Amino acid sequence: MKMKSTYVVHYSEIALKGKNRPVFARLLRYNLRRALAQVGKVAVHESEGRLVLDFEGDESDAEERIAKVFGVAWFARASIVPSEYDSIREEVVARAESHPGGTFRITARRTDKSFPIGSQELATRLGGDVVSRTGRTVSLSEPDLAVNVDVLKGMAMVYSSKSRGPGGLPVGTSGRVLHLFSGGIDSPVAAWLMMKRGCRPVYLHFYLAPTPEYAIKSKVIKEVRRLSDYSGKSTVVLVPFAQYQIATTGVPGDLEPSLFRRFMRVTAESLAAKFGASAISTGDCLAQAASQTVWNLGVFDEGSSLPILRPLLAYDKEEVIQLARKIGTYEVSLEEYKDCCAIVTRHPKTRAKRELISQFAERLAFDQLARESVDAATLVSFDPATGSLKASPLKEMGVSAGVIPGEPGEPLHASNVRQ
Numbered sequence: 001m002k003m004k005s006t007y008v009v010h011y012s013e014i015a016l017k018g019k020n021r022p023v024f025a026r027l028l029r030y031n032l033r034r035a036l037a038q039v040g041k042v043a044v045h046e047s048e049g050r051l052v053l054d055f056e057g058d059e060s061d062a063e064e065r066i067a068k069v070f071g072v073a074w075f076a077r078a079s080i081v082p083s084e085y086d087s088i089r090e091e092v093v094a095r096a097e098s099h100p101g102g103t104f105r106i107t108a109r110r111t112d113k114s115f116p117i118g119s120q121e122l123a124t125r126l127g128g129d130v131v132s133r134t135g136r137t138v139s140l141s142e143p144d145l146a147v148n149v150d151v152l153k154g155m156a157m158v159y160s161s162k163s164r165g166p167g168g169l170p171v172g173t174s175g176r177v178l179h180l181f182s183g184g185i186d187s188p189v190a191a192w193l194m195m196k197r198g199c200r201p202v203y204l205h206f207y208l209a210p211t212p213e214y215a216i217k218s219k220v221i222k223e224v225r226r227l228s229d230y231s232g233k234s235t236v237v238l239v240p241f242a243q244y245q246i247a248t249t250g251v252p253g254d255l256e257p258s259l260f261r262r263f264m265r266v267t268a269e270s271l272a273a274k275f276g277a278s279a280i281s282t283g284d285c286l287a288q289a290a291s292q293t294v295w296n297l298g299v300f301d302e303g304s305s306l307p308i309l310r311p312l313l314a315y316d317k318e319e320v321i322q323l324a325r326k327i328g329t330y331e332v333s334l335e336e337y338k339d340c341c342a343i344v345t346r347h348p349k350t351r352a353k354r355e356l357i358s359q360f361a362e363r364l365a366f367d368q369l370a371r372e373s374v375d376a377a378t379l380v381s382f383d384p385a386t387g388s389l390k391a392s393p394l395k396e397m398g399v400s401a402g403v404i405p406g407e408p409g410e411p412l413h414a415s416n417v418r419q
């Protein structure tokens with residue numbers, strides 16, 4: 001049912017970001033608008049340290065969406081009343097009357113200092129009126145109903161049930177990362193954690209099949225669709241594994257995993273500038289597999305000019321699975337898919353020799369091999385607002401360095417971000 005509703009949205013850490021705060025708040029507003037525009041009419045404005053979101057559409061859709069926007073600490077559906085005592089009282093009394101519980105608590109915040117009653121006194125007076133009008137009793141520690149009253153300029157907001165947001169920082173505020181995406185359980189969770197810290201992932205997937213269609217129809221893209229609920233538009237680069245396979249024929253089997261992983265890193269690095277990414281991220285968990293020992297992670301990183309971020313490094317598999325379930329990628333990640341890793345992890349060494357890998361990488365001209373592979377890559381973009389999935393050769397990408405259409409390219413003042 002189409003209805004008008006208003007939400008008060010409180011942001012998390014972004015209130016702490018000094019001079020960058022307006023940039024963070026602007027991206028959060030943008031991300032909220034983007035997420036909710038898919039399900040109704042939305043307007044968001046800032047009012048004295050919180051966001052006020054007006055929405056026309058199905059409330060459950062709105063709430064489901066807000067709960068997936070990073071940067072939101074909590075939100076609540078609110079009633080807006082004139083900023084005068086009698087109107088506030090009527091709303092509070094009505095809420096107490098319609099709630100089945102017997103005890104209540106009122107928390108009042110007066111941010112508009114021209115309102116004649118202070119926060120504490122307002123809560124006490126409203127409490128007294130609720131007791132005399134409804135016969136309910138006050139419980140400060142464990143109330144059945146907790147009512148909040150925020151008195152802002154020109155209006156008051158009354159709300160009772162708060163819902164938790166996902167916390168973190170608005171996607172986009174920490175820039176972009178080239179994210180190595182396998183389609184397994186880990187890499188979608190790692191992408192989600194990168195988003196949670198404000199990064200926008202550009203997904204890079206190496207595929208084995210002769211044409212990209214198999215990858216496009218696979219769980220890889222299904223997972224990206226799920227992740228798009230949290231990030232909005234998503235971009236995936238599908239790079240064929242074929243050239244690499246031909247070039248490395250005859251390489252000793254125990255070097256294959258490390259060598260291929262080095263190749264993935266070199267390719268990611270070569271794509272980073274094109275997409276304005278300033279780091280590479282992966283779904284590695286320390287020592288989860290032989291290819292992920294500290295030594296082999298070092299082999300992966302060797303020579304990289306970009307930081308390699310591994311948000312899952314210290315997670316146990318069980319913890320990753322729990323998160324994957326929560327995010328909604330777990331079931332999809334179990335689907336059958338023939339990926340390159342099945343081939344390269346036959347006989348892994350737990351301590352690959354750095355020099356040896358670097359020698360092979362040089363001898364096999366990885367830089368050029370990466371360029372050739374990228375030349376044959378496919379760009380897939382998914383827009384959750386329209387549900388449209390587009391695939392085209394990466395070579396045809398007309399967009400200049402790293403600007404993804406529809407995204408505000410806000411520069412951050414790095415010096416203002418508190419360490």
Ligand code: ATP
Binds near residue numbers: 181186
């Ligand atoms: P995952 O669930 O991420 O596949 P995994 O335990 O299968 O985890 P590996 O296959 O060893 O881990 O891969 C470790 C990481 O290497 C992945 O998380 C991902 O970042 C990257 N990776 C692996 N395979 C690919 C691929 N085909 N394309 C892009 N990145 C990959």
Ligand code: MG
Binds near residue numbers: 182183184341
């Ligand atoms: Mg994998």
